[in-house]
Amino acid sequence: xxxxxxxxxxxxxxxxxxxxxxxxxxxxxxxxxxxxxxxxxxxxxxxxxxxxxxxxxxxxxxxxxxxxxxxxxxxxxxxxxxxxxxxxxxxxxxxxxxxxxxxxxxxxxxxxxxxxxxxxxxxxxxxxxxxxxxxxxxxxxxxxxxxxxxxxxxxxxxxxxxxxxxxxxxxxxxxxxxxxxxxxxxxxxxxxxxxxxxxxxxxxxxxxxxxxxxxxxxxxxxxxxxxxxxxxxxxxxxxxxxxxxxxxxxxxxxxxxxxxxxxxxxxxxxxxxxxxxxxxxxxxxxxxxxxxxxxxxx
Ligand SMILES: C[S@@+](CC[C@H](N)C(=O)[O-])C[C@H]1O[C@@H](n2cnc3c(N)ncnc32)[C@H](O)[C@@H]1O
Numbered sequence: 300x301x302x303x304x305x306x307x308x309x310x311x312x313x314x315x316x317x318x319x320x321x322x323x324x325x326x327x328x329x330x331x332x333x334x335x336x337x338x339x340x341x342x343x344x345x346x347x348x349x350x351x352x353x354x355x356x357x358x359x360x361x362x363x364x365x366x367x368x369x370x371x372x373x374x375x376x377x378x379x380x381x382x383x384x385x386x387x388x389x390x391x392x393x394x395x396x397x398x399x400x401x402x403x404x405x406x407x408x409x410x411x412x413x414x415x416x417x418x419x420x421x422x423x424x425x426x427x428x429x430x431x432x433x434x435x436x437x438x439x440x441x442x443x444x445x446x447x448x449x450x451x452x453x454x455x456x457x458x459x460x461x462x463x464x465x466x467x468x469x470x471x472x473x474x475x476x477x478x479x480x481x482x483x484x485x486x487x488x489x490x491x492x493x494x495x496x497x498x499x500x501x502x503x504x505x506x507x508x509x510x511x512x513x514x515x516x517x518x519x520x521x522x523x524x525x526x527x528x529x530x531x532x533x534x535x536x537x538x539x540x541x542x543x544x545x546x547x548x549x550x551x552x553x554x555x556x557x558x559x560x561x562x563x564x565x566x567x568x569x570x571x572x573x574x575x576x577x578x579x580x581x582x583x584x585x586x587x588x589x590x591x592x593x594x595x596x597x
Contacts, residue, residue, distance in 0.1 A: 303522035311525035315398050334405050338412035341378030344466055345386070348493055351550065351587055360420075363387040366461040369454060369485060371478070372468030373446075375399045376406045378413060379466070380444050385417055385425035392445045392460070396452035396472075402436045410435035453481040460485050463492040469537070470496050470529045479540050488594020492546075495554070496537070497585045501529050507561050509581065513568040533576050534583040546590040554585035 310317040332340075349359045364387040370380050373393040377400065380391035393400075410429070417425050428444055431437035447454060452472055463482055472478045482492060500511040503523075512531060514522075519531065534553070541548060562582050573581070 300518070300522060307522055307525050314525070317525075318397055318399055334408035335412055337376070337405075337409045338378065338416065341376075341382055341409075341413065342416070344379045345382045347466075347495070348464055351493060351589060352491070360387045363462070365389050367459060368392070369394060369456075369460040369463045369482075371395070371452070371463070371465040371482075372471065373400065375401050376409055377439065377444050377446065378409060379464075381410070381413060381425060381428060381439065384428045384443050385413075385421045387424065388462075390443050390445065392447060392454065392456075394447045394449060394452065394454045396448070396450065398448045400446055402438050404436070407435040451477070453477060454485050455481070456485045458485070458487050461487055461490045463490065464494065466495045467497045469494055470498055470532070473524065473530060475530065475532060475536065476540055479544060483544055483546060483592060486592040488592055489596030490592045492588075492590050492592075494588045495585070496588065498529070498533065499584050503528065507565050508557055508584065509561060509565040510568060512565065512573045513570055515570045516572055519570075531573075533573065533580055534586055535576050535580040537586075537588065538580075541588065541590065544590075546592050548588075548590045550587055550589035552587050553583045554587060556582040557584055558582075 306317070309320075349356070352359075352362070354362055363383060366388050368380070368383055368388050368391040370377070370383075370391055370393045372395055373380060377391065377393045380393050383391050414422060414425055414435075426432045428440050429435060429437065430440055449455065451474075463486060469475065469478065486492065500508060504511045511529075538551070541551070559578070559582070562578050565581075566578075569576075
């Protein structure tokens, strides 16, 4: 616990140093994954979004054509954003709380893999969003893929985007209400938002996948508030927030759940914020959320 509290102070006062020392990519420790795996992960993310929205590949290109997109929390490389541009999006603004993006040799190979695996118009559009098509280490054209690092993790933008997405991010944000308010403000009328939320412990449980909910709020804040680890909010909190937003919810579906005995075993240990959560909600370990801001589609 003392080590966690000390490293939390480092993350609070020197976030860039903390990220470098821990080798964070947003997907785990950098050393563990090969460039081809990372490129495959980005392709899968995009396929998952399109499948959730019921879009076949051609329809996805038509859907994205000319649109402005926002991604919360791209991790260390805006690979999903680049693939969205390859599928026809005009631009993607990537907003993050931590300065994770790194144009390392490995990430240059990831971009090379994305280009090599694409063809036709998709490949042309992908290459066109690179600053230097011969050298992926030069990064992306900021007019096509913009990277905003904000200590709040919020875009601060209004009426700017037709499509907003995130994966494995909302469970990390420190102020969920503020993030959803930022998102809805930044969406144009008719815009869509899609989020995949991972409510698991991110390696911070011991015996039961839900026992990280036993730490008091104070202990959790001392150990983790500045590190971007899970905020621990359960699906009921998201439901409560989303029900009060001026949006039309299209999908709100669990991806996987804890077993009933894991829920009943952890119930007596729960910290105060989680004691009122129903068994069904407590069991949810991840979900898809899709909503639309009412109004004329842009
Ligand atoms: C687990 S990573 C996911 C990265 C990427 N979406 C992926 O699927 O690989 C979480 C991301 O959320 C970002 N993040 C954490 N807290 C945030 C906040 N309050 N606002 C915006 N992004 C945040 C992290 O910096 C990181 O980029």
